[in-house]
Amino acid sequence: MIEASSVPAEASxxxxxxxxxxxxxxxxxxxxxxxxxxRAWGFPSADSDYDVRFVHARPRGDYLSVxxxxxxxxxxxxxxxxxxxxxxxxxxxxxxxLRLALTSNPILHEWLASPVVYAADVQAxxxxxxxxxxxxxRAVYGYHYDxxxxxxxxxxxxxxxxxxxxxxxxxxxxxxxxxxxxxDDLPPMDAKGLIDGLNLSGEAISAMAGLFAxxxxxxxxxxxxxxxxxxxxxxxxxxxxxxxxxxIDIGAHPLLGEADAIFRNLIGA
Numbered sequence: 001m002i003e004a005s006s007v008p009a010e011a012s013x014x015x016x017x018x019x020x021x022x023x024x025x026x027x028x029x030x031x032x033x034x035x036x037x038x039r040a041w042g043f044p045s046a047d048s049d050y051d052v053r054f055v056h057a058r059p060r061g062d063y064l065s066v067x068x069x070x071x072x073x074x075x076x077x078x079x080x081x082x083x084x085x086x087x088x089x090x091x092x093x094x095x096x097x098l099r100l101a102l103t104s105n106p107i108l109h110e111w112l113a114s115p116v117v118y119a120a121d122v123q124a125x126x127x128x129x130x131x132x133x134x135x136x137x138r139a140v141y142g143y144h145y146d147x148x149x150x151x152x153x154x155x156x157x158x159x160x161x162x163x164x165x166x167x168x169x170x171x172x173x174x175x176x177x178x179x180x181x182x183x184d185d186l187p188p189m190d191a192k193g194l195i196d197g198l199n200l201s202g203e204a205i206s207a208m209a210g211l212f213a214x215x216x217x218x219x220x221x222x223x224x225x226x227x228x229x230x231x232x233x234x235x236x237x238x239x240x241x242x243x244x245x246x247x248i249d250i251g252a253h254p255l256l257g258e259a260d261a262i263f264r265n266l267i268g269a
Contacts, residue, residue, distance in 0.1 A: 002209050005042045005115045005190045007035060007050075014082050015052055015118050018089065026073055028056040031094060031124040031266065035116035042191040043168050043212040045220045047085055049077070052118065053111050054091035055128065060267045063095070071096040094266055097128065098259045102250045104137035106144040110189040127262055133186060135255055139245040141187075142180050146242035149173035153234060165220035167211060171230060174237035181237075204229045 007015075015033075023030050037051030038044045054073075062069055071093040080087035092100070100108045112129045152170035156162040162170075175194040179187035188194055191212065195205060207227045214224065250256065 002192045002195050002205065002212065003042060004192050005035075005040050007039055007116050011050070011083055012116075012118060015050065018087075019052070019054065019119050022073070022075070022089065023056070026056070027062075028058050028073070029121070030091075030119050031055045031057055031128070032112075032120040033091070033118040034111050034114035035118070036111055036114060037088075038165075038168070038215075040114045040116045040190060041168075041172055043215045045165070045215050046217070047220070049086040049088050050080070050083055052087070052089045054089075054119075055094050055097045055111070056091050057094045057124075057267050063267060069093070094128075095263060098131070098263055099250060101128070101132045101135050102253045102256065102259055103248045104135055104140040106141045108132055109136060109141070109186060113186075113189045115188075115190050115193070124266055127266070131255070131258065131262055135253075136186055137245065137248065138180055139242070140248070142177060142242040143245055145173040145176040145180070146238065149177065149234065149238055150241075153238070162224055162226060163220065164211065164215045164218060164222045164224045167224055167230070168215055170234055171208065171211070174234045177237040177242075178233075200233075201229070204233055 019030055019033050031054070033052060033054035034040065035051060036053040038048050039050065056073065058069060073091045075089045077086055077088045079085070097108055109132050112125070112132055117125075149170055152166055152173070156166055156170065172191060172194070175191070175198065176187050178198055179194060182198065188197070191208070195208065207230050211224065211227070211230070214222065253259075
């Protein structure tokens with residue numbers, strides 16, 4: 001059985017509180033905050049980090065100031081005594097996020113598609129999600145997931161075997177590539193959503209369920225033997241190497257004006 005992505009209610013409430021504290025300390029407004037790592041993908045280990053990502057907006061006056069503000073907020077990765085595992089909390093300014101949307105950034109799409117949402121201004125989230133969907137370039141997405149999958153496969157080959165974490169990290173981009181090749185819509189970020197939306201064999205689904213269960217109960221560095229049906233799935237996804245797409249010129253983008261309008265609306269200009 002492929003399990004849906006979830007986070008314990010106590011952890012979710014704690015993280016929401018940490019986000020509120022950060023927003024106050026930094027003088028920003030959190031537009032949305034999500035889980036971005038293996039806990040959102042649906043195959044966490046017991047000791048997996050919490051990878052919290054967010055998009056924030058500063059007060060309108062900050063964008064009109066000669067003072068320079070960083071377009072990211074980063075906090076040190078550290079073990080969290082409440083969560084019992086490392087806590088990774090980082091975010092992007094909405095201006096940066098909209099620029100990345102214009103370049104068809106797959107990571108931003110994943111943040112907006114995460115099934116684990118800790119906080120959200122619903123109207124802002126929906127506006128950014130809609131805009132990012134309409135600016136998505138499938139060639140850019142395909143190249144991104146092709147590189148991720150090939151990189152994980154190469155690491156497995158160079159080390160003479162697979163850890164359960166590396167195997168899972170090769171499978172998810174392979175499923176992303178399969179989705180992009182088989183469907184017209186954009187892929188979900190989580191394994192269950194991907195598997196439910198693809199025409200996979202029962203043998204492949206069962207093998208993935210077993211691998212994910214191993215990762216949930218074991219250590220991320222546990223060695224695992226290759227599974228023929230999963231190795232074949234990865235190789236099939238990588239049969240045709242995705243070409244590097246042309247660079248997208250934001251200044252010439254037909255939706256630049258719309259990005260500006262969304263930005264101004266979100267900062268109250």
